[in-house]
Amino acid sequence: MSTTKSELPQGRVLLAAALLAGALTGCSVFGSDAPTPASSPTVVPADVVKALTRTLAKRSAAVRHDDRVGFMSGIGGSRPGFARGQKTYFDNLGQLPLATFRFTFDPREMVRTGDDYWVVVDVHLQLEGYDAVPVVTPDRYRFTPALRRRGGFLLVSVTDSAWEQRNDVRPQPWDSGPIDVRTEQGVLGIFDPDSVYAATSLLGSVQRGISAVAGVVPYNWSRSVVVYALSDSTFLTGIEDLPGDPGSVDGVAFAVPSTPDGGELAATRFVLHPRMLDRPGVDRDRLIRHELTHVAVGEHDDNAPVWLSEGIAEYVSFQSLAPPDRMVSGAALAAAERGVDDLPGDATFNDAESDAHYGLAWWACEYIARSYGAQALWSLLDQLNVPDATEAGREQVLEDSLGIGQHELARRAGRLMVVTFDPGALVPDESPGSPESRTPTESNEPSATATTPVATPSVSGTSGR
Numbered sequence: 001m002s003t004t005k006s007e008l009p010q011g012r013v014l015l016a017a018a019l020l021a022g023a024l025t026g027c028s029v030f031g032s033d034a035p036t037p038a039s040s041p042t043v044v045p046a047d048v049v050k051a052l053t054r055t056l057a058k059r060s061a062a063v064r065h066d067d068r069v070g071f072m073s074g075i076g077g078s079r080p081g082f083a084r085g086q087k088t089y090f091d092n093l094g095q096l097p098l099a100t101f102r103f104t105f106d107p108r109e110m111v112r113t114g115d116d117y118w119v120v121v122d123v124h125l126q127l128e129g130y131d132a133v134p135v136v137t138p139d140r141y142r143f144t145p146a147l148r149r150r151g152g153f154l155l156v157s158v159t160d161s162a163w164e165q166r167n168d169v170r171p172q173p174w175d176s177g178p179i180d181v182r183t184e185q186g187v188l189g190i191f192d193p194d195s196v197y198a199a200t201s202l203l204g205s206v207q208r209g210i211s212a213v214a215g216v217v218p219y220n221w222s223r224s225v226v227v228y229a230l231s232d233s234t235f236l237t238g239i240e241d242l243p244g245d246p247g248s249v250d251g252v253a254f255a256v257p258s259t260p261d262g263g264e265l266a267a268t269r270f271v272l273h274p275r276m277l278d279r280p281g282v283d284r285d286r287l288i289r290h291e292l293t294h295v296a297v298g299e300h301d302d303n304a305p306v307w308l309s310e311g312i313a314e315y316v317s318f319q320s321l322a323p324p325d326r327m328v329s330g331a332a333l334a335a336a337e338r339g340v341d342d343l344p345g346d347a348t349f350n351d352a353e354s355d356a357h358y359g360l361a362w363w364a365c366e367y368i369a370r371s372y373g374a375q376a377l378w379s380l381l382d383q384l385n386v387p388d389a390t391e392a393g394r395e396q397v398l399e400d401s402l403g404i405g406q407h408e409l410a411r412r413a414g415r416l417m418v419v420t421f422d423p424g425a426l427v428p429d430e431s432p433g434s435p436e437s438r439t440p441t442e443s444n445e446p447s448a449t450a451t452t453p454v455a456t457p458s459v460s461g462t463s464g465r
Contacts, residue, residue, distance in 0.1 A: 076154030092174035095181035099128035194231035243350035253294035311361030332359020336414035
């Protein structure tokens with residue numbers, strides 16, 4: 001974690017169940033304070049608590065009423081960088097559709113340093129139309145007595161690097177530097193001055209993706225999403241448990257709980273790597289549909305096997321493409337041609353062989369959908385989305401639902417992939433009538449057809465579960 005960060009109030013990327021977020025601390029956009037020494041909580045006079053409550057209430061009211069003068073009148077300190085950062089923060093918030101914005105604090109967490117007070121402030125922020133409930137994120141502010149207002153206080157810092165490191169504080173884009181917000185129906189795009197040029201094309205792709213995903217995913221969801229499309233990868237690469245090398249991840253969906261310790265799910269959002277800004281077309285559209293599938297599925301796959309969660313996202317992302325246009329990675333096809341007898345495990349799904357794992361997971365879902373009907377995928381997901389499930393328990397669900405276990409499912413999925421993409425590689429070593437030789441091409445649903453497989457799809461994003 002960096003020892004410096006922006007002078008903007010810092011939020012926290014709140015992530016669920018392995019929940020996505022990592023050492024994402026701030027870029028030093030506007031300068032920073034030196035870390036303060038640790039102190040013991042202070043017994044704070046009641047009049048000081050009341051004064052700080054009024055100061056924070058005035059600050060939040062100024063944001064809600066677009067009152068820049070009122071907002072800046074509560075700012076103190078002599079450093080120009082701090083004032084500039086606060087103006088930028090105000091401008092950022094003014095672009096967001098705020099249903100809720102307010103501050104609270106616990107006087108028991110206040111620490112006195114000379115005449116000043118450090119206060120742990122909870123920021124309550126809800127994006128109207130996108131967050132189910134307000135998201136509460138902590139930060140630490142420093143207040144100093146206002147010389148010209150008896151009993152009043154001014155905000156002089158929103159940065160305490162040592163405290164932020166200890167408490168795993170992580171900024172949202174609007175906390176870290178200038179943003180440029182663009183909206184289309186159902187889409188809130190968070191850009192910055194160097195990425196906003198891509199907004200029109202990107203938001204159109206997300207809108208089309210929402211319609212496509214909504215036609216396949218059976219769960220009720222808002223059909224709206226917040227997408228971060230920034231010119232640098234700091235936010236994305238700071239997310240914990242990314243699938244593989246952070247530099248190779250093109251996009252990732254992340255859950256946003258309502259409180260730092262979890263709480264109700266407020267939203268699921270997704271972020272794109274900067275390189276995707278200049279890659280409009282089929283690959284980016286499919287990546288967006290993959291991430292939108294995680295948004296639409298929400299908590300329905302929190303406890304499901306990763307192969308099923310990611311396989312479904314891949315399966316849905318390809319449904320908008322004609323069969324000849326569907327791609328599978330060379331690594332996945334090579335693995336299928338060698339023969340597979342198991343599906344990738346949760347712990348190793350995103351290892352060095354993740355390209356193959358995504359393809360195998362997708363084709364396991366293809367096999368299920370073609371052999372048993374698409375509804376079987378969602379039924380299986382519901383049955384496997386069980387906390388603390390054992391491998392034996394998961395195997396039993398597969399046996400009960402499909403009549404085959406994980407090993408046989410993997411074998412049949414691999415064979416279907418080869419039949420679809422490289423049928424000449426098949427070795428006729430099984431009798432035509434044996435159960436092992438039957439594939440979904442013998443069912444009522446026709447198999448997809450394709451020519452020689454092309455390059456790996458450019459999706460490596462995941463919900464981080």
